[in-house]
Amino acid sequence: MIPWKKLAGLAALLVVLSACTARTPPVNVEPTAVPTTITEPVLTPTSTPTQVASTDYCATCHLDKDELIRTAKPVVEDTESESEGKG
Amino acid sequence: MAPLEPWEKVLVKEEFLTSTHGVAGCVACHGGVQAEDKETAHTGMVANPAKDPQPLCGTCHQETVDDYQTALHNTQAGYFKMMYSRSLPENHAALDEAFGNHCASCHTSCGECHISQPASVGGGLLNGHLVEKTPPMTRTCTACHGSRVGAEYLGKHEEIPGDVHFRQGRMNCISCHSGSSLHTNDTASANHRYDGPESPACVSCHDTYGTLKDPISQHVIHEDKLSCQVCHSVQYTSCDGCHVSISESSGNPIFKTEGDYFTFFIGKNVRQGSDRPYEYVVVRHIPVAPDSYTSYGDNLLPNFDLLPTWAYATPHNIQRSTPQNATCNSCHGNAELFLTADKVSAEELEANQAVIVDEVPAARP
Numbered sequence: 001m002i003p004w005k006k007l008a009g010l011a012a013l014l015v016v017l018s019a020c021t022a023r024t025p026p027v028n029v030e031p032t033a034v035p036t037t038i039t040e041p042v043l044t045p046t047s048t049p050t051q052v053a054s055t056d057y058c059a060t061c062h063l064d065k066d067e068l069i070r071t072a073k074p075v076v077e078d079t080e081s082e083s084e085g086k087g
Numbered sequence: 088m089a090p091l092e093p094w095e096k097v098l099v100k101e102e103f104l105t106s107t108h109g110v111a112g113c114v115a116c117h118g119g120v121q122a123e124d125k126e127t128a129h130t131g132m133v134a135n136p137a138k139d140p141q142p143l144c145g146t147c148h149q150e151t152v153d154d155y156q157t158a159l160h161n162t163q164a165g166y167f168k169m170m171y172s173r174s175l176p177e178n179h180a181a182l183d184e185a186f187g188n189h190c191a192s193c194h195t196s197c198g199e200c201h202i203s204q205p206a207s208v209g210g211g212l213l214n215g216h217l218v219e220k221t222p223p224m225t226r227t228c229t230a231c232h233g234s235r236v237g238a239e240y241l242g243k244h245e246e247i248p249g250d251v252h253f254r255q256g257r258m259n260c261i262s263c264h265s266g267s268s269l270h271t272n273d274t275a276s277a278n279h280r281y282d283g284p285e286s287p288a289c290v291s292c293h294d295t296y297g298t299l300k301d302p303i304s305q306h307v308i309h310e311d312k313l314s315c316q317v318c319h320s321v322q323y324t325s326c327d328g329c330h331v332s333i334s335e336s337s338g339n340p341i342f343k344t345e346g347d348y349f350t351f352f353i354g355k356n357v358r359q360g361s362d363r364p365y366e367y368v369v370v371r372h373i374p375v376a377p378d379s380y381t382s383y384g385d386n387l388l389p390n391f392d393l394l395p396t397w398a399y400a401t402p403h404n405i406q407r408s409t410p411q412n413a414t415c416n417s418c419h420g421n422a423e424l425f426l427t428a429d430k431v432s433a434e435e436l437e438a439n440q441a442v443i444v445d446e447v448p449a450a451r452p
Contacts, residue, residue, distance in 0.1 A: 055121075056112065059099065063098075063104075071125050075093065081341075082339065085326070085345070085346070086234040
């Protein structure tokens with residue numbers, strides 16, 4: 001015969017006693033450091049941000065045929081090449 | 088090629104600004120500053136930033152930029168090999184100076200094929216600064232290689248037809264000279280375009296040549312004895328003595344060649360080997376003379392006779408039918424076609440001993 005009454009009493013005693021055990025220190029659960037590779041940002045050639053231009057002056061001129069003609073250096077008459085024969 | 092107007096050279100298309108290569112903005116590659124005034128805006132500007140391709144083109148096209156370090160269009164190693172081979176180490180400095188003044192401008196950067204015309208022909212944007220994956224032939228390739236190759240290929244010489252690959256095939260330069268072959272030279276060909284295996288090779292396309300499938304018996308008979316041009320080229324340009332100097336009046340580097348003329352001569356192959364097994368090839372006179380660099384020093388080519396002045400050639404005027412391939416005896420026994428000693432000037436006989444044909448192949452019965 002299984003002594004059900006004794007077993008139940010023993011279980012109840014264990015429950016009561018467990019409440020009296022010394023408090024265990026909290027487990028240190030600090031995250032383990034995961035080695036990560038810190039990548040430098042890839043440097044792509046960009047302009048030095050000396051100023052933020054609201055107008056793209058390069059484009060303003062170089063998209064405008066008339067402006068390019070107006071600002072072109074005077075054409076120096078090409079003197080006849082001094083070289084002779086096929087190059 | 089007509090020269091561009093100054094404004095044409097630098098007129099940018101609006102679509103470039105939103106293209107992959109344009110979004111970074113002008114100053115990112117060219118330097119200079121954002122300013123309304125032209126002079127200020129151009130302060131520190133670099134007109135051809137691709138001269139140093141690593142930090143710009145190499146950002147995305149690293150492999151191509153790396154490869155290009157070995158390309159003959161970049162290194163111009165062929166010039167040095169031939170100059171130095173006729174000279175001595177103590178003369179190299181003087182020859183380098185001459186090279187810098189007269190030859191170095193033929194160097195080609197990334198931008199000088201894909202964005203603009205080469206500087207040596209005046210520069211100027213090809214298509215509003217848009218990057219051309221395939222450079223336009225007449226504004227880049229034959230802009231430099233124009234006086235011989237371009238003129239012959241395109242048929243610009245009166246009564247000499249253009250190359251059949253152009254006339255009938257409408258093929259441009261890169262049909263044979265692929266981008267990858269222009270972007271690099273392997274170790275074998277790093278010092279001269281005719282070193283190493285033929286590239287391009289006619290048989291890459293004409294792959295039945297000399298095989299049992301070849302319907303042309305003459306191909307089988309002559310298989311490795313003749314380069315293709317011996318039977319399929321026609322008259323091409325030879326040049327005599329180029330002399331370089333600095334102009335006394337302007338201070339500019341100048342050259343003078345003694346002359347140019349059409350020839351078709353078959354000579355012995357001084358490059359005979361497994362890559363170029365031919366016994367006979369066509370040869371052209373190249374514009375070198377013992378005193379080509381005299382203005383930079385005396386006797387700078389003391390070993391002039393070590394290399395021929397009638398050089399291995401691959402003219403770009405291929406025809407299916409030519410005067411010499413009409414019949415067997417159009418060529419056999421026809422001394423006019425062969426570079427015999429009587430056709431070589433007395434002072435160049437020694438240099439051309441290996442090229443001169445002593446005995447013309449006999450006429451067929």
